[in-house]
Amino acid sequence: MIRHVIAGILLLLSVVVQGQLYAQPMTIAGASSLRPALDQLAEAYMAEHPGHEVSVIYGSSGRLLAQIVNGAPFDVFMSADMEFPQQLADQGLAASVPTEYAHGRLALWSAELDVSTMTLADLARPEIRRVAIAQPALAPYGARAQEALIAAGVWEAVQPKLVFGENISQVAQMAESGAADVGIIAVSLAIQPAMATRPHQEIDASTHAPLAQGFVITQRGGNNPVAQGFAEFLGSAPAANILIMNGFAMHSDEHHGHEHH
Amino acid sequence: MAASLFSLDWFSLSAADWQAIALTLRLCFLTTVILLVIATPLAWWLSRERTTMRVIVQAVVALPLVLPPTVLGFYLLIALGPRGIVGGTLESAGLSHLAFSFEGILLASVLYSMPFAVQPLLESFNNLGRRPVEVAASLGAGVIDRFLTVILPLCKGGFIVAATLSFAHTIGEFGVIVMLGGSIPGETKVLSVLIYEHAESMNYAGAHKLSALLLVFSFAVLFVVYSINRRFHVVKV
Numbered sequence: 092m093i094r095h096v097i098a099g100i101l102l103l104l105s106v107v108v109q110g111q112l113y114a115q116p117m118t119i120a121g122a123s124s125l126r127p128a129l130d131q132l133a134e135a136y137m138a139e140h141p142g143h144e145v146s147v148i149y150g151s152s153g154r155l156l157a158q159i160v161n162g163a164p165f166d167v168f169m170s171a172d173m174e175f176p177q178q179l180a181d182q183g184l185a186a187s188v189p190t191e192y193a194h195g196r197l198a199l200w201s202a203e204l205d206v207s208t209m210t211l212a213d214l215a216r217p218e219i220r221r222v223a224i225a226q227p228a229l230a231p232y233g234a235r236a237q238e239a240l241i242a243a244g245v246w247e248a249v250q251p252k253l254v255f256g257e258n259i260s261q262v263a264q265m266a267e268s269g270a271a272d273v274g275i276i277a278v279s280l281a282i283q284p285a286m287a288t289r290p291h292q293e294i295d296a297s298t299h300a301p302l303a304q305g306f307v308i309t310q311r312g313g314n315n316p317v318a319q320g321f322a323e324f325l326g327s328a329p330a331a332n333i334l335i336m337n338g339f340a341m342h343s344d345e346h347h348g349h350e351h352h
Numbered sequence: 353m354a355a356s357l358f359s360l361d362w363f364s365l366s367a368a369d370w371q372a373i374a375l376t377l378r379l380c381f382l383t384t385v386i387l388l389v390i391a392t393p394l395a396w397w398l399s400r401e402r403t404t405m406r407v408i409v410q411a412v413v414a415l416p417l418v419l420p421p422t423v424l425g426f427y428l429l430i431a432l433g434p435r436g437i438v439g440g441t442l443e444s445a446g447l448s449h450l451a452f453s454f455e456g457i458l459l460a461s462v463l464y465s466m467p468f469a470v471q472p473l474l475e476s477f478n479n480l481g482r483r484p485v486e487v488a489a490s491l492g493a494g495v496i497d498r499f500l501t502v503i504l505p506l507c508k509g510g511f512i513v514a515a516t517l518s519f520a521h522t523i524g525e526f527g528v529i530v531m532l533g534g535s536i537p538g539e540t541k542v543l544s545v546l547i548y549e550h551a552e553s554m555n556y557a558g559a560h561k562l563s564a565l566l567l568v569f570s571f572a573v574l575f576v577v578y579s580i581n582r583r584f585h586v587v588k589v
Binding site for chain 1: 429433448452534
């Protein structure tokens with residue numbers, strides 16, 4: 092009986108391993124803030140390149156970097172900032188230079204309150220009890236939100252109300268559930284169908300360091316032609332369109348801050 | 353990094369580390385106390401009942417063993433938040449909702465560790481059987497008297513294992529607290545969350561220290577549980 096089970100497991104394993112060998116898929120490790128833009132990028136790329144197989148794994152940029160450093164089978168690393176790809180390159184684990192692909196944008200979002208007339212300074216108002224941001228030490232969106240709050244002169248007042256998500260998607264979820272009165276989230280999330288039913292208010296990008304986001308081809312992806320092809324695709328107009336449609340900006344001077352003061 | 357395990361530098365925990373340790377111990381202690389109070393009558397009832405209701409209750413109690421913690425955390429976030437059934441009721445009563453609060457993660461911990469308190473007590477009560485309590489009752493012992501002089505001493509092992517496992521399991525709680533807590537220092541940022549943040553921000557030395565501490569502590573707890581188990585044959589863990 093046990094022998095049969097072991098034989099079965101081995102058979103299953105061989106199928107799995109062989110499947111991997113023949114398909115030779117290219118795996119992108121993407122920041123969770125890229126969901127679902129990166130899915131669309133992968134689809135558009137595969138439509139353009141029949142036979143090229145691309146799969147996407149999401150996570151926080153820091154965790155993905157740690158996983159790649161520790162041998163995770165990722166070919167392209169699309170971070171939510173420029174520093175993590177740079178660190179990979181510094182450690183000699185990259186097969187390309189870190190390249191910027193888009194800029195992130197921050198926005199206020201609330202399930203209950205009308206944020207379209209709200210400024211960052213309003214977050215100090217007493218009826219706003221909980222404000223969710225991403226953990227500044229972990230997520231670039233959190234660090235930039237902190238900078239924007241400091242620039243607006245309300246960091247001291249807002250700090251006691253802050254709750255922290257480990258990534259920007261969790262911040263969106265905290266705001267969406269209404270548990271946090273207001274969330275400082277990515278525009279890319281605010282315009283997704285689940286959240287677009289409520290208005291969002293973009294935060295003036297000049298009040299914080301740019302949310303430049305970069306990618307790098309990993310050492311492992313260096314000899315994968317699909318990784319190379321996808322990197323080229325990221326610089327193309329169709330890719331830029333997908334990113335813009337999903338709430339990203341293409342250059343730091345191209346943000347559309349329309350906060351009312 | 354490995355060398356730091358054996359040097360004095362190992363003890364140089366930051367203020368934030370100590371704050372998380374104190375918060376975690378407070379959470380674990382309160383969770384354990386509340387669980388013993390709730391789980392004792394519940395396990396007793398389960399050990400006497402033979403109805404379908406018993407099976408349903410037992411299944412509900414065991415749910416946290418099966419559900420991904422993030423699922424439990426997500427439902428709790430909704431239920432305890434201002435628009436949820438619990439949080440909303442509290443808000444309309446003029447109180448504050450429980451999302452992102454110590455009370456919120458305490459409630460979550462009680463639910464999450466419930467099976468670890470109920471199961472050892474249930475096994476212990478089942479082993480005890482009806483007879484000792486019936487004899488005590490026929491001799492005129494009241495309910496409280498029966499509990500204190502018959503059940504408690506005879507099921508001592510079960511209570512110790514239930515308390516230890518509840519405490520230990522709460523220390524390791526992560527997914528639920530991440531969803532519900534919001535990582536507020538001194539309020540909801542427990543040890544497991546802090547270790548995670550250390551690791552994620554690549555402060556591996558910090559993560560390493562706290563992880564080693566947790567590892568040693570968890571081993572000690574399990575060692576105690578199995579030692580008691582060997583003496584009392586309480587539960588298969």
